[in-house]
Amino acid sequence: MQKGTLKQILLITDGCSNKGEDPAAVAAFIAEQSIAVNVIGILEEGAVDAKGLSEIEEIAASGQGESQIVYSHHLSQTVQSVTKKSMTKTLQGVVNQELKQILGEEKTLEDLPPEERGEIMEVVNDMEETCDVEVLVLVDSSASMTHKLPTVQEALIDLSVSMNARIGRNRFAIYHFPGKRKVIQKLIDWTGELKSVSQIFPKLAGGGITPTGPALKEALKAFSEPKKRRSMRWNDYEDVEEIGF
Numbered sequence: 059m060q061k062g063t064l065k066q067i068l069l070i071t072d073g074c075s076n077k078g079e080d081p082a083a084v085a086a087f088i089a090e091q092s093i094a095v096n097v098i099g100i101l102e103e104g105a106v107d108a109k110g111l112s113e114i115e116e117i118a119a120s121g122q123g124e125s126q127i128v129y130s131h132h133l134s135q136t137v138q139s140v141t142k143k144s145m146t147k148t149l150q151g152v153v154n155q156e157l158k159q160i161l162g163e164e165k166t167l168e169d170l171p172p173e174e175r176g177e178i179m180e181v182v183n184d185m186e187e188t189c190d191v192e193v194l195v196l197v198d199s200s201a202s203m204t205h206k207l208p209t210v211q212e213a214l215i216d217l218s219v220s221m222n223a224r225i226g227r228n229r230f231a232i233y234h235f236p237g238k239r240k241v242i243q244k245l246i247d248w249t250g251e252l253k254s255v256s257q258i259f260p261k262l263a264g265g266g267i268t269p270t271g272p273a274l275k276e277a278l279k280a281f282s283e284p285k286k287r288r289s290m291r292w293n294d295y296e297d298v299e300e301i302g303f
Contacts, residue, residue, distance in 0.1 A: 063190040064148050065093040067277055068141065069117065070133075070210055071198035072100040074110045075270030078241075081113065084274040085121030093281060095121025095274065096144050098137060100130050100206055117270070122147075130206050134213040138220045141193060142186070149182045149189075190227045193217075196242070196277050199234040200268045211259040218252035231280055232258070235273035236266040242276045 067088065075081050085095040099114040111127060118125030124143045128136040170178065197203075197210055214232065221228045229248045232255070237243030245258045 063192055064145055065192045065194075065281060066123065066141065066144055066148075067093060067095045067121070067194050067196055067274065068137070069095065069097045069196045069198075069270070069274070070100065070137075071097070071114070071268070071270065072102075072110075072203055072206065073198065073200065073268055074113055075268050077267050077269040077272070079271035079275065081271040081274055082116040082120040084271045085117045085123075088274060088278050089120065089122040091278065091281075093278065094123040094144050094148055096123035096140050097121075097125045098133070098140055099125070099127045100133060100203075100209075101127055102129075113270075117274075122151075130209045133209050134216040137213045137217045141217060141221070145186050145189075145191065146182065149185050187224050188226045190229075191221065191224075192229045192248070192281065193221075193231075194277055194280055195230065195232045196273060197232065197234040197245075198268060198270070199262055199265070200236065201265045204265070207259055207262055211255050214252050214255050218255075222251065233273075233277055233280065234262060235276075236269055240276070241269055241272045244280075 088095050095117060097114045097118045099110060114127065115125050124140045124147065126136055126140050168175070195214060197207070199207065203210075214230075218228075218230060221230075228250055230246070230250075230252050231244070231248045232246040232252070233242045233244050235242040245262065246252065246254055
C-alpha cells in the first residue's frame with residue numbers, strides 16, 4: 059500500500075452560511091480532489107441551532123470527513139479527535155479501494171475474517187503515525203465568533219503539539235473568513251508548527267457575513283499554491299498583509 063500525503067480542511071464555525079454557493083456542494087467537489095472536509099461546530103452553552111447543526115453535518119458528509127458539535131471549553135480535544143478520526147477514515151477508504159482491486163467490487167475491510175481485518179488495521183494504525191499530513195484550518199471569524207477566537211487559538215496550538223508527536227511530517231496552514239478584501243485571508247502559511255498562532259490571533263477581529271461555500275472553494279486553491287515560501291520563519295513576521303500572508 060502506497061503512502062501518500064493525507065490532506066484535510068478543518069472548518070471551525072459557529073453559524074450558518076449566508077452568502078454564496080452551497081457549502082455542502084463545494085465540500086463534495088473538494089472530496090473528489092482527495093481532500094477530506096471536517097467540520098467542528100462551536101455552540102454557546104445551552105444553544106441549539108437546528109439549521110446550523112444540519113449544515114455542519116451535511117458539509118462533513120459531502121466532504122467525506124468528520125463532524126462534531128462542541129462547546130468552546132471542549133474544543134482542544136475535539137480538534138485533535140476529529141483530525142485523527144478523519145485520518146483513519148481516509149486510510150480505511152484507501153484500504154477498501156485496494157481490497158476491491160484484489161478481491162472484487164463487493165469486498166470491503168468489514169467483510170474480511172477478524173484475524174485478517176486485525177492485521178490490516180495494524181497497517182492502517184502504522185500509516186496514521188508515519189504518513190505525511192497537510193491540514194488547512196479554515197476559521198469562521200464572523201461577528202459571533204469574536205469571543206471564541208482565543209479558544210480556537212489554544213486548540214490549534216494543542217493540535218500542533220499532538221500531531222508533531224507523530225513520526226510523519228505535518229504541515230498546517232490557517233485561513234479565516236471573511237477577509238477584509240477577499241473571501242478568505244491567509245493568517246499562517248504552510249508550516250510544521252503553529253507556535254505563531256499566538257502572534258496572529260490577537261490581531262484578528264471578528265465581523266461580517268459567513269460565506270462558508272466561497273471560503274471552502276478558495277481554501278481548495280491553497281493546496282496547489284507554489285510552496286517556495288513555505289519554509290519562511292515566522293520570526294520574520296511584521297505585517298500580514300504587507301508580506302502577502
